[in-house]
Amino acid sequence: MTVQQVLFFLFGAIALGAAIGMVTARKVFHAALWMLLAFFGVAGLYVLLEAPFFAAAQLFVYMGAIGVLIIYAIMLTRGMMRQRLPRVNDQWWFAGLLAAALLVVLAWLVWQHPWATTTAAAPADSLNRLGLTLVDPEGFALPFEVASVLLVMALIGAVTIVRER
Amino acid sequence: MLEQFIFVGVLLVVALFLPVVLIGLAWLLRPKRPNPRKSEIYECGLQPHGENWVQFKAQYYIFALVFLIFDVEAVFLFPWALVYNWLPLYAVLEGVLFIALLAAALVYAWQKGALEWM
Numbered sequence: 001m002t003v004q005q006v007l008f009f010l011f012g013a014i015a016l017g018a019a020i021g022m023v024t025a026r027k028v029f030h031a032a033l034w035m036l037l038a039f040f041g042v043a044g045l046y047v048l049l050e051a052p053f054f055a056a057a058q059l060f061v062y063m064g065a066i067g068v069l070i071i072y073a074i075m076l077t078r079g080m081m082r083q084r085l086p087r088v089n090d091q092w093w094f095a096g097l098l099a100a101a102l103l104v105v106l107a108w109l110v111w112q113h114p115w116a117t118t119t120a121a122a123p124a125d126s127l128n129r130l131g132l133t134l135v136d137p138e139g140f141a142l143p144f145e146v147a148s149v150l151l152v153m154a155l156i157g158a159v160t161i162v163r164e165r
Numbered sequence: 166m167l168e169q170f171i172f173v174g175v176l177l178v179v180a181l182f183l184p185v186v187l188i189g190l191a192w193l194l195r196p197k198r199p200n201p202r203k204s205e206i207y208e209c210g211l212q213p214h215g216e217n218w219v220q221f222k223a224q225y226y227i228f229a230l231v232f233l234i235f236d237v238e239a240v241f242l243f244p245w246a247l248v249y250n251w252l253p254l255y256a257v258l259e260g261v262l263f264i265a266l267l268a269a270a271l272v273y274a275w276q277k278g279a280l281e282w283m
Contacts, residue, residue: 004167047167047170047173048167050167052170053243053244057240060236060239060240061233061236061237061240064236065229065232065233065236065237066233068229068232068233069226069229069230069232069233072221072225072226072229073226075220075221076220076221076222076223076225076226077220078220127244127247128244128247128248128251130244131243131244131245131246131247131248132248132251132252134241134244134245135245135252135256135259135260136256137255141256141259144241144259144263145259145262145263145266147237147241147263148238148241148262148263148266148267149266151234151237151238151266151267151270152266152267152269152270154230154234155230155231155234155267155270155271155273155274156270156273156274158226158227158230158231158279159227159273159274159277159279162223162224162226162227162279163277163278163279
């Protein structure tokens with residue numbers, strides 16, 4: 001096995017193990033911490049895919065901002081910190097059935113899709129190309145501006161909800 | 166590309182190794198004679214009262230949310246700033262519009278007093 005394969009299995013195991021730890025955690029706060037570890041594993045996989053910008057964004061946005069947001073949300077909720085939630089409720093069999101069906105569909109999709117593989121290295125200027133397409137009217141100029149409107153809406157909505165008590 | 170990440174990997178290992186060694190050494194060397202007084206939660210020398218899991222004020226959520234929003238803004242602006250020198254004028258103005266919209270949102274939150282520390 002090459003070093004890359006070892007690292008791939010290491011980060012994959014971190015992401016999967018943390019995800020299992022998250023869904024089996026008895027305290028919702030511990031589940032949030034497991035989730036952050038799973039995000040870290042995914043960031044490692046992005047590095048192995050030679051997508052360092054995505055890896056950095058994963059660390060900044062998911063582990064940094066969303067992690068802080070979720071931990072705040074748990075700490076702000078009454079009784080959430082001490083509660084030891086039961087792992088399953090009485091609808092566990094139906095949820096399991098749905099999850100198994102989704103797994104079958106996804107596995108079938110992955111199996112029958114002709115994945116394009118290449119041995120060529122990722123272009124060194126991929127981030128420059130991303131920046132150019134992001135503001136190109138032929139590319140993603142409109143989604144780029146819509147994203148800022150979406151962020152403004154999120155901020156105004158949050159301010160409104162917090163002020164009205 | 167991946168070779169550059171060797172340094173990140175080395176730093177990661179050092180960052181894990183140092184605290185584990187320091188805490189492990191402290192655990193090995195310290196005398197272990199606990200009493201209820203010693204095991205109390207340390208709270209800046211004050212008498213601790215109540216539970217250690219307390220509920221925080223909901224207003225703090227807005228700080229986390231503002232942080233998230235400007236974090237996402239930074240992710241969008243980074244590729245734009247990287248190619249700034251090769252951009253035509255309208256593309257620069259697109260970025261300026263992006264920043265202006267979010268600046269307006271920040272001013273709105275500020276005016277509403279959402280950024281006051283409580």
